[in-house]
Amino acid sequence: MELSLFEEIGPSMWQINPIKKMKVPAVIYASRELIQGMDNKVYEQLCNVATLPGIVRKAYAMPDAHWGYGFPIGGVAAFDPDQGGIVSAGGVGFDISCGVRLLHTGMKRDQLSPAKETLAELLYEKIPSGVGSQSHLRLNPQEMDEMLLSGARWAIKKGFGSEADLEYIEERGFVEGAKPEAISEKAKERQKPEMGTLGSGNHYLEVQEVTEIFHHQAAETLGLQLGDIVVSIHCGSRGLGHQIGTEYLRAMLDAAKKYNITLPDRELACAPIQSEIGDAYLGAMRGAINCAMANRQIITQFTRNTFGEIFPHSNLRLVYDVSHNTCKSEWHKIDGENKRLFVHRKGATRAFGPGHAELPEKYKKIGQPVFIGGSMGVGSYVLVGTEKSESLSFSSACHGAGRALSRTQAMKTWSGPDVIRKLKEKGVIVRSGSYRGVAEEAPDAYKDLHSVVNSAEQTGLALKVAHLCPHICIKG
Amino acid sequence: MNSSNWEHFSHQADVGIRGTGASMDQAFEMAAYALTAVVTDPKNVTPETILHIHCNESDRELLFLDWINAIIYEMDTRKMIFSDFKVQTHNGELYADIKGERINSKKHDPAVDIKGATLTELKVTNENSQWTAQCVVDV
Numbered sequence: 001m002e003l004s005l006f007e008e009i010g011p012s013m014w015q016i017n018p019i020k021k022m023k024v025p026a027v028i029y030a031s032r033e034l035i036q037g038m039d040n041k042v043y044e045q046l047c048n049v050a051t052l053p054g055i056v057r058k059a060y061a062m063p064d065a066h067w068g069y070g071f072p073i074g075g076v077a078a079f080d081p082d083q084g085g086i087v088s089a090g091g092v093g094f095d096i097s098c099g100v101r102l103l104h105t106g107m108k109r110d111q112l113s114p115a116k117e118t119l120a121e122l123l124y125e126k127i128p129s130g131v132g133s134q135s136h137l138r139l140n141p142q143e144m145d146e147m148l149l150s151g152a153r154w155a156i157k158k159g160f161g162s163e164a165d166l167e168y169i170e171e172r173g174f175v176e177g178a179k180p181e182a183i184s185e186k187a188k189e190r191q192k193p194e195m196g197t198l199g200s201g202n203h204y205l206e207v208q209e210v211t212e213i214f215h216h217q218a219a220e221t222l223g224l225q226l227g228d229i230v231v232s233i234h235c236g237s238r239g240l241g242h243q244i245g246t247e248y249l250r251a252m253l254d255a256a257k258k259y260n261i262t263l264p265d266r267e268l269a270c271a272p273i274q275s276e277i278g279d280a281y282l283g284a285m286r287g288a289i290n291c292a293m294a295n296r297q298i299i300t301q302f303t304r305n306t307f308g309e310i311f312p313h314s315n316l317r318l319v320y321d322v323s324h325n326t327c328k329s330e331w332h333k334i335d336g337e338n339k340r341l342f343v344h345r346k347g348a349t350r351a352f353g354p355g356h357a358e359l360p361e362k363y364k365k366i367g368q369p370v371f372i373g374g375s376m377g378v379g380s381y382v383l384v385g386t387e388k389s390e391s392l393s394f395s396s397a398c399h400g401a402g403r404a405l406s407r408t409q410a411m412k413t414w415s416g417p418d419v420i421r422k423l424k425e426k427g428v429i430v431r432s433g434s435y436r437g438v439a440e441e442a443p444d445a446y447k448d449l450h451s452v453v454n455s456a457e458q459t460g461l462a463l464k465v466a467h468l469c470p471h472i473c474i475k476g
Numbered sequence: 477m478n479s480s481n482w483e484h485f486s487h488q489a490d491v492g493i494r495g496t497g498a499s500m501d502q503a504f505e506m507a508a509y510a511l512t513a514v515v516t517d518p519k520n521v522t523p524e525t526i527l528h529i530h531c532n533e534s535d536r537e538l539l540f541l542d543w544i545n546a547i548i549y550e551m552d553t554r555k556m557i558f559s560d561f562k563v564q565t566h567n568g569e570l571y572a573d574i575k576g577e578r579i580n581s582k583k584h585d586p587a588v589d590i591k592g593a594t595l596t597e598l599k600v601t602n603e604n605s606q607w608t609a610q611c612v613v614d615v
Binding site: 039041066067068069070073090093094095130131132134186189190192193199200201239242243245246249250253266267269402403406407408409411433434435436437440 | 484486489549591614
C-alpha cells in the first residue's frame with residue numbers, strides 16, 4: 001500500500017482519517033516496510049469496517065494484517081450494543097477461536113536430542129492431523145452439548161488434563177453464554193469425529209526450544225529459560241466452527257437487509273447485537289470458542305501421554321492458551337465511562353496489560369501472554385500485553401506472520417520433500433501426511449515474523465518475551 | 477480460460493476457485509472441480525460413490541455459494557473427495573449428482589481442509605454467452 005494513503009501518527013502508527021461513510025478513523029500498526037507490503041484490500045476493508053453501526057473509537061489493523069473476508073485478517077473493532085452496534089460472523093471468521101497453547105515440558109535440549117526422531121514419529125502417530133483426520137472420540141448428543149457449554153472444563157472432567165490447567169486458559173477454560181440450541185445439527189455432525197484433531201493448513205504442533213529471552217522478568221514469571229523445551233499447539237474449533245461461520249454469514253446477509261444496515265461490501269454481513277439473530281450467533285460462537293478450548297485441552301493430554309511414553313518423568317505444564325478469532329463481551333473505558341463492548345478480533349489476539357482482572361494471579365504483574373506463531377522454519381514468539389494496548393487497540397496484538405505468497409504460488413515454487421529436507425538440515429524434523437500441504441506451508445511463503453513482532457513491540461501493543469525455535473513440527 | 481474450464485485465482489491467505497462454461501450449470505460444475513483441486517489433483521479421484529445435492533435460492537450468486545458449501549459439508553462429514561459433477565438448475569432450484577471416493581492420504585496427498593465458501597470475489601456472470609462462477613474459499 002502507498003504510505004500517502006495514511007497520516008503517520010507515531011512510530012509504526014498510520015491513521016486513515018474518516019472519509020465517505022466512515023464513522024470513525026482507522027489505524028494500522030506496522031512498520032513502513034510492512035505497510036508497503038500489504039495488499040490494498042487491507043486499506044479498503046479497514047475503511048469498510050469503520051462504516052459499521054455502533055463502532056467505537058477506531059477500527060484497527062495489527063502488523064500482520066492481510067486481505068480477509070469483509071474484515072481484514074489482523075483486524076480489531078469494538079461495537080457498542082447501546083448504540084446499535086453489530087456483531088459480524090465475517091468479523092470472527094470460519095475458524096472460530098483458533099488459537100495457540102504453550103506447554104512447558106520441564107526438559108532441556110540435551111534431554112530431547114537423543115529421542116528427537118522417536119518423539120517426532122510418536123507425536124505424528126498419536127496426534128490426529130491433516131485432511132480428513134479423526135480421533136477415536138465420539139461425543140453423543142448430550143456430551144456434545146455439555147462440551148459446547150463448558151469447553152476445557154468438560155474435557156478435564158472427561159480425564160483430559162487437570163483442574164490446574166484451567167487457571168492458564170483464557171476465561172478459565174470456558175466462556176459463559178454458549179447456546180448449543182443455536183448451533184445446527186449439521187455443525188454438530190461435522191464436529192463428531194473431529195474432537196482432539198489438529199486440522200490442516202497452517203495448524204501445527206511444534207516441539208520448540210527457548211532460544212532467546214528479551215524480557216527476563218516476564219520469562220521468569222512464565223517459567224521460561226534458555227534451552228527449555230516447550231510445545232506449541234495451534235488449532236481451533238474444527239468443523240463445528242467452520243459450519244457455524246458458514247451458516248451465520250449467510251443468515252446475516254438477510255439480517256442486514258432486515259435491519260436496514262447499509263453494507264459497503266456484503267462480506268461485512270452482520271446483525272445488531274441486540275437482535276434475535278445477533279444473540280443466536282453470539283450463543284453459537286461462544287459454543288465454538290468452548291469447542292476450540294476443549295479441542296486444545298484434549299490434544300494437550302494426547303501430547304502429555306505421548307511424552308510420557310518416552311520420558312516417563314515428564315510433566316507438561318500449561319503456560320497459557322490464547323485464541324485469535326473471536327468476538328468477546330468486554331468492559332473498556334470510553335470517554336471516562338466503563339462500557340460493555342463487543343470486541344471482534346479477526347486474526348488478532350487479546351493482550352490485556354498487567355493487573356487486568358481476567359489474568360491468572362501469577363501473571364498479573366507481567367500482563368497476558370501472547371503467542372505469535374510463525375512458519376515451520378522460524379518458530380514462534382512469546383509476548384506479553386501492555387497497559388498501553390488498552391488505548392491503542394482495546395488490548396489486542398497480532399497473531400502470526402501472514403502469508404507472503406498464495407498457496408498456488410507456493411505449490412508452484414517449492415516441493416514438499418525439498419522443504420522437509422532443507423528443514424532437516426537446519427535440525428527441524430517435519431512430519432506431515434501431505435507433501436503438497438508442506439509445500440504450501442513452506443517457510444518462505446510467509447512474511448518476516450521478526451518484523452511483525454518488532455512492530456508490535458515498537459508500537460507498544462505487546463512486549464517481546466522470548467523466541468522459540470522449532471525442533472519437531474507435526475504439520476496438519 | 478477456454479469456454480469450459482476451471483482455474484484458481486490469487487488470494488493472499490486462501491484460494492479463489494473459478495469455473496466457466498457455456499451454461500451456468502456447466503460453470504458451477506467446473507467451479508466444483510476447482511474446489512477439489514484445492515485439496516488434490518482431481519484426476520486422481522475415482523468417481524465411485526454418488527451423492528445427491530439439492531439447494532434452493534433465488535439469487536444465483538448465493539445459489540452458487542450454497543452449492544459450494546454443500547460440497548464442502550459432504551467432504552468434511554463423509555471424509556470424501558469428488559471429481560465428477562452433474563448440475564441442473566431451474567428457477568432457483570439446484571439438483572446435482574456428485575461422484576467421488578473416500579479421501580486417502582497416500583493416494584490423494586491432500587493439501588488442506590476447506591473450511592467454507594466466502595462472499596469474497598463471489599460472482600456469477602454471463603458475458604458473451606460464457607458463464608463464470610467464482611468465489612474465494614477459506615482453507
